[in-house]
Amino acid sequence: MKIHTIATEPFEGQRPGTSGLRKKVKVFQQPHYLENFVQAVFDSIGDFQGQTLVVGGDGRFYNLQAIQTILRMAAANGFSRVLVGQNGILSTPAASNVIRKYRAYGGLILSASHNPAGPDEDFGIKYNIGNGGPAPEGVTEAIFEQTRKIEWYQTVECDDLDLSLAGNFELAGMQVEVIDPVADYAELMQKLFDFNAIRSLLADDFSMAFDAMHAVTGPYAKVIIEDILGAPAGTVMNGEPKEDFGGGHPDPNLTYAHELVEILYGDDAPDFGAASDGDGDRNMILGNHFFVTPSDSLAIMAANAHLIPGYKNGINGVARSMPTSAAADRVAEALGLECFETPTGWKFFGNLMDAGRVTLCGEESFGTGSDHVREKDGLWAVLFWLNILAVRQESVEAIVVEHWQKFGRNYYSRHDYEGVDSAAAEQVLQNVRDQFATLPGQMLAGRKVGKCDDFAYTDPVDGSVSTNQGVRVLFDDGSRLIFRLSGTGTSGATIRIYLESYEADADKQGLDAQDALADMIAAANEISGLKQLTGRDKPTVIT
């Protein structure tokens, strides 16, 4: 095998964001762009000679081409084996599982998650470490530094490998195992959940719909929900992964998963509805005419974990990202569990799970997961809910309302302003920062402001510090207004405003969240000057 060393020059802006490097496909298609990043990863992750790499993606446009490039570079750089999903497919949680199960050195996951796909849309790549989780900031920063000084990359010349057939192959002296993307994941799910109970539920007078949004979860959901658990064919909607995700935006929220939402809010709505995103790590949970916020979902899972075989011996602790509502904190307190508040980004949960401090983690951005892998996991969350429903034999709404009665309701909403001018978006946050000294003690939205800050986090396991993780206005009654810029967008900036207020009184828990939070929404606009700065009078997405 002849290794080719190709001269190259750095590209601007290859710093991984909240979850890897995400750019337009056209950016990735520039000669050497992907290669530079992959070589920078290989140059930053230590000694992997003779080790195994996992590679797979969400099947979006450019997935297969990128995988062929990575295979050649992995061979040239000294990996002895690559495990790759058949047809290039591995959902993000399935990839995490494969890395862990086969003790791989790490993995490259190709996805821009919920962002649209196609020649003019988005692509992404991220490196996951040997625990199966996204590389921590120390590693992603080292990769970024390497992209700034890269001068060459290594590859081999050989034909593309046919990824449509599972089996063992050789590529330039390196072993390549093309694996069934679903089998290992389905086996893991059967260990965690009571499949017999869920099978009985689905055989009863219970109906559900699952929207795979033309993205990667389709094959997983069809095998698990329809073939193994026996739900009728057609339960999984939009189940064929497409390179352009059917032209849609596979983000499982009330705006983008409207096809499912219309079914769950229509006549003859099923009992349960769920959707997952482009790469299968997000989830949305719906009941008949009922939406479960991701923050509530985490809290309810924590409160009901003892009903699930994989968690029946108790959970270690709970973690949530800072903008996620504090609903889970109340459950953790009641159960005497540790509860952690981390910056946005699943990578911040890895250390806590590895150290055995937390079992369940969740984010307001439709992500929930546990220490079964080191990624959030869409289908896992759906099965968790189905298992709860199978045991409790109550409706989704009844379970949520009972939860609120017991723990109180954290009214919660996120308002996104997408595709905003970057300078204007920065100024929105700066306007709030400029009032940090004057807001405390003032009344805003009928509540007294207690404290304002830029959220910073010190990892309790390794002591690493992450600063500037969101602008917070914290009220004395536990209500919160949070402003953050998304770290996953690819065009302009996305401003996220997170709104939360707590209601202990069961008689006042039945409002629509937008109505309950109306004064908080007005206050957020007032203190940030968002309308004047962006010219927007309403959010792009409300969740």
Ligand code: G16
């Ligand atoms: C990624 C991260 C999540 C994060 C989300 C939103 O999710 O893995 O931890 O909550 O982005 O991030 P942001 O608010 O910065 O856009 P995914 O599903 O896109 O990989």
